[in-house]
Amino acid sequence: MTGQGPFILKYLPAILWLLLLTGTALCADDALSPEDLTKDEAMRLGERMYRDGILPSGEPMEAVVMGDIPVDGRMFTCDDCHQRSGLGSEEGTVITWPTNGRELKKPRRRTGAWRPPEGDTAKQNARKNLPPYYRVEDARPAYTDKSLAMALWTGVDPAGRKIDPIMPRYNLEDRDMAVLVHYLNNLSVDMAPGVDETTIRFATVITDGVAEEDRQSMLSTLQAHIDTHNSQNRHQERRATSGPFFKTEMHQAYRRWHLDVWELKGPEDTWPGQLKNFYQDQPVFALLGGIAPGSWRVIHEFSEQNKIPTIFPLTNFPIISETDWYTLYFSKGIYQEGETAARYLHAAENIAPESNIVIVFREGLESNALIRGFSESWRKYERPEPEYLKLLPGAEPTPEFWKETMKSSLPTVLILWLGGDDLANIESIAGDWELPRQIIFSSELLDYSFEAVPDFLRDNAYVTYPYSLTGENETRRLMVKRWLEVRKVPVTDLQVQSKMYFLGWMLTGAVKHIRSEFFREYFLEKFDMMNDQDYAIAVYPRLTFGPGQRYASKGCYVVQLTKGPDPELVKRSDWVIH
Numbered sequence: 001m002t003g004q005g006p007f008i009l010k011y012l013p014a015i016l017w018l019l020l021l022t023g024t025a026l027c028a029d030d031a032l033s034p035e036d037l038t039k040d041e042a043m044r045l046g047e048r049m050y051r052d053g054i055l056p057s058g059e060p061m062e063a064v065v066m067g068d069i070p071v072d073g074r075m076f077t078c079d080d081c082h083q084r085s086g087l088g089s090e091e092g093t094v095i096t097w098p099t100n101g102r103e104l105k106k107p108r109r110r111t112g113a114w115r116p117p118e119g120d121t122a123k124q125n126a127r128k129n130l131p132p133y134y135r136v137e138d139a140r141p142a143y144t145d146k147s148l149a150m151a152l153w154t155g156v157d158p159a160g161r162k163i164d165p166i167m168p169r170y171n172l173e174d175r176d177m178a179v180l181v182h183y184l185n186n187l188s189v190d191m192a193p194g195v196d197e198t199t200i201r202f203a204t205v206i207t208d209g210v211a212e213e214d215r216q217s218m219l220s221t222l223q224a225h226i227d228t229h230n231s232q233n234r235h236q237e238r239r240a241t242s243g244p245f246f247k248t249e250m251h252q253a254y255r256r257w258h259l260d261v262w263e264l265k266g267p268e269d270t271w272p273g274q275l276k277n278f279y280q281d282q283p284v285f286a287l288l289g290g291i292a293p294g295s296w297r298v299i300h301e302f303s304e305q306n307k308i309p310t311i312f313p314l315t316n317f318p319i320i321s322e323t324d325w326y327t328l329y330f331s332k333g334i335y336q337e338g339e340t341a342a343r344y345l346h347a348a349e350n351i352a353p354e355s356n357i358v359i360v361f362r363e364g365l366e367s368n369a370l371i372r373g374f375s376e377s378w379r380k381y382e383r384p385e386p387e388y389l390k391l392l393p394g395a396e397p398t399p400e401f402w403k404e405t406m407k408s409s410l411p412t413v414l415i416l417w418l419g420g421d422d423l424a425n426i427e428s429i430a431g432d433w434e435l436p437r438q439i440i441f442s443s444e445l446l447d448y449s450f451e452a453v454p455d456f457l458r459d460n461a462y463v464t465y466p467y468s469l470t471g472e473n474e475t476r477r478l479m480v481k482r483w484l485e486v487r488k489v490p491v492t493d494l495q496v497q498s499k500m501y502f503l504g505w506m507l508t509g510a511v512k513h514i515r516s517e518f519f520r521e522y523f524l525e526k527f528d529m530m531n532d533q534d535y536a537i538a539v540y541p542r543l544t545f546g547p548g549q550r551y552a553s554k555g556c557y558v559v560q561l562t563k564g565p566d567p568e569l570v571k572r573s574d575w576v577i578h
């Protein structure tokens, strides 16, 4: 920057305003539109500016912070501060105002001021009779395209107020500015489908092959939450129509909840069509819970493509992605056990990098997820690939198989990603050689039937275990049981029911916080921000939330088993292994 830079910047706002007033800075009419682009193209390019800090040319945007420090716009993207929805946030004392079309195009009222809707003359007149402190002037008038561009260029809003320097200034060419303004004008403008004046509609997806008991456990708890919400709402609804006029706005946020059940039947490749039909017949605001024995992929993709939030589906096979946004999972499912095995072995002092690791598995969704979780972490640690031994369909692991595996590979670590049935001949791994130092199992693959691991192996057996242990969270479990009892819901599967209890708990908070801003991105951002609510979860020691984080449980235990027919679990690792 030349010596003149700061000087010019200091006066830049004034100069630009002058140019604007004399009408020479931009085209004559007020609308700024990137005329050479289709609307969709402008939205796509604007979204990239907003979310990634990248100009339509592909170059990074240039931002100026704290007055005169130029920085790469990718470091401070609009959505880092204003959120993807554009509805902003309050954190401590910093208020990041909304920057979505709907809010920018209307004046911002001052706190405590009351302004009835445009055109409501009766209420406008009523306002005149209010005490002066309710009649204060707006904090700023509605933005026009030009004054919006001006605020982004200079940091001065149309009321002439200098915007807090935390908000960067952006050096953008006219056309790039037009693209960004077009994007902001169209960001979170129309309320999401699935909400009307009285009701928010949700659906839950259940696929073929779900046991009736699981289905009931999920549905009964979810429905109990919906009923609880609706019964509390009766007096809210009355207030919305009869409350004092200056409070009606607040109470108008209340909606009844309604839950549809979407059952997916037949082959998986017909599910996208079925989902589309359900949605067309009756749009919903979000999907809640849901349950599928197999992969969640089809529903995940439906949710992503249609920008419909899915909150806490019950699945062992979520989609693992760092960029997908619309599905919030409890955990990475079985993948997480594989990841944990890798972390644990990597941290173990007695497992040298060159140790021989053998993984025995059978082709299937479970072992694929475990292996993927394991190898993605293992590669990050730059450890050599383990040896994989795949059992062929129908082939039993015979005594010879185990002997051969031991003799030829002499594994230091043996990972057995197999079900209990496949352990029938496991005693043959003992011979005149040393047992592997660690034999790793997965709780999910053993179906939590730990007695399948024979006594003689237990000193060396380590099991990844993705839930709280007995004795942990007892009060939280009791709390869920009481809650169910009060609502006359039989306790059928406390694990499933605790998860749905937690979902409802979070949902209540998120719906309260979005007030009447029924935008789906905003709704999900509210879950991201509810990071202090995890005391309501009974089956995980801890859940964590954060912007864009989509797997709330970040941990998993490694346990050992005591001997005897009913083994107890003994903790051998922390919940989160670093």
Ligand code: HEC
Binding pocket: 049, 050, 076, 077, 078, 079, 080, 081, 082, 094, 095, 096, 097, 098, 099, 104, 108, 140, 148, 151, 152, 157, 162, 163, 164, 166, 167, 168, 170, 180, 184
């Ligand atoms: C580092 C955080 C941060 C980043 C990055 C950021 N903003 Fe802001 N922005 C703020 C804060 C804080 C305010 C409120 C400041 C005030 O009112 O004094 C604000 C205010 C605004 C306003 C004025 C709102 C009003 O009602 O007057 C607009 C418009 C805006 N930002 C748009 C954007 C856009 C577009 C981007 C990206 C190109 C962006 N902001 C990037 C923090 C940020």
